[in-house]
Amino acid sequence: MTASPLPKIKTAEELRSRRWFGPADLRSFGHRSRAMQMGYSPEEWTGKPVIAILNTWSDLQPCHAHFKTRVDDVKRGILMAGGFPVELPALSVSESYVKPTTMLYRNMLAMETEELLRSHPVDGAVLMGGCDKTTPGLLLGATSMNIPAIFLPAGPMLRGNWQGKHLGSGSDSWKYWDELRAGKITDQDWLAVEGGIARSYGTCMTMGTASTMTAIAEAAGMVLPGGSSMLAADAGHIRLASESGRRIVDMVWEDLTPQKIQSRAAFENAIAVAMAMGCSTNAIIHLIAMARRAGQDIGLDDFERYSRKVPVIGNVRPSGNAYLMEDFYYAGGIKALMNNIREHLDLTCLTVSGRTLGENIEGAKVHNDDVIRPTSNPIYGEGSLAVLKGNLAPDGCVIKPAAMDQRFLKHSGPAVVFDDYPSMKKAVDDESYPFTPDTVMVLRNAGPQGGPGMPEWGMLPMPKKLLKEGHRDMMRLSDARMSGTSYGACVLHVSPESWIGGPLALLKTGDMVEVDVASRSINMQVSDNELAERRAALQAPEPRYERGYGWMFTKHIQQASDGCDFDFLKTDFGRPVDEPVIY
Structure with missing residues (x-):
């Protein structure tokens, strides 16, 4: 993407970061001097958008292992476009390790995202996530903050392999665990499956929650075209990172915020795509929460409506019986799937590319029509859920x-x-x-x-x-x-x-x-x-928590049918403060 597709409407004087760095007063003296303490020169930030890169990398987040270096590719893109990149580490919420469940901490990441962006001198954000709860967590917070933001998916890992068979993370874990318990495979077989099922960094390569949510993020307009199905280990992912960095700088000048992208129609597009892909059941909870943060009243009835009319055409496990996300990507990926269901989509919806969804998917082709089926030959006649x-x-x-x-x-x-x-x-x-x-x-x-x-x-x-x-x-x-x-x-x-x-x-x-x-x-x-x-x-049970975050969680968590958001984070709860405190 070489040129900004929307007109520049913001000036350097209107940049949010200028509140910290611009005034000729003592507080701004402190901000500028501390930036210089880190080796930055005034020429590096003056008159330029400051871009936060929220990075959910950690040593216990295998899905995001490549983010430790991929963040440098994002920074490269930001610098190329004339922005000033700053990396802000965020909660990694590793699905593989966090107990009792990452769902307990999705809203913590959402709150952290919102407050990181609010409290720092930033004009826009690149959100680096992909493992299950990081996508909705980052987007929930960025939506509430509502400064220009773009989501960079981690991407699915390579196919697993055992004895020449393609293994799908999660799905084949359950399958072969049952075979072991039934006495059909040996302990040695099980150890070989364990060692062959996850062969690279990246998220699960089945149509699990990770790939479901990144597809939803793209369908709702928050990912660059085709980015949600890009493989983590593909060189194209490096280019996607740099392109996301370049694009967010233009988005700041265009003042292209989540509220201008995430319309009701955008979330209906996301539901249609989820149904067609054979999505995770978790999609319902996260998408409802995301939509309501954006002020859109999406609920279970909307999922039911699309379930009745959009068939499953993504032949990817676990709904499909053979293929994995690597096959899906090579078959044309998310753009090809969306092009196959274009009659169910609102193609006029604006996206982070600055173009409409229809423009993003124009001419997208399917290269293997068994992986991405036509609607006339679905793998299931109704939607996934x-x-x-x-x-x-x-x-x-x-x-x-x-x-x-x-x-x-x-x-x-x-x-x-x-x-x-x-x-x-x-x-x-x-x-x-x-x-x-x-x-x-x-x-x-x-x-x-x-x-x-x-x-x-x-x-x-x-x-x-x-x-x-x-x-x-x-x-x-x-x-x-x-x-x-x-x-x-x-x-x-x-x-x-x-x-x-x-x-x-x-x-x-x-x-x-x-x-x-x-x-x-x-x-x-x-x-x-x-x-x-x-x-x-019936007797009421004792509370699970008596202090801390767990206590807050149980006091304020909503039910699954309402998206499991905190009641005090609802869009209509009240307007947060968005001004730096003046001392």
């Missing part, structure tokens, strides 16, 4: 029909209920436990407050007894989330959660549960009178 409601989930829950055994699309069976993860885990390894193929396995107290933080426990492990009988799927139900790399007949995000007295808290072992995906219904066959008696006997 379905929203169910009923007396078990009056505010809704979600299932991923494209990634499950189709015989469970309509199912009725007796519940086996667990109040915590350890007791469930113990039971599934007990071959005498009375599980049957019709059992509906239930885990509760795993929602936003109960988890705490709504951990990815929703793909409940298959009972060893059923695995040895040859079964590889069963109906599972929880108020937890599941990894985007997971699969199976798993009903998730039951709202309201059981910890705060949602109907799931009233379910008992032996109750019949009915799920009908076609009618979008989920119910327990228990009379209203019986439910009323159970509710009267």
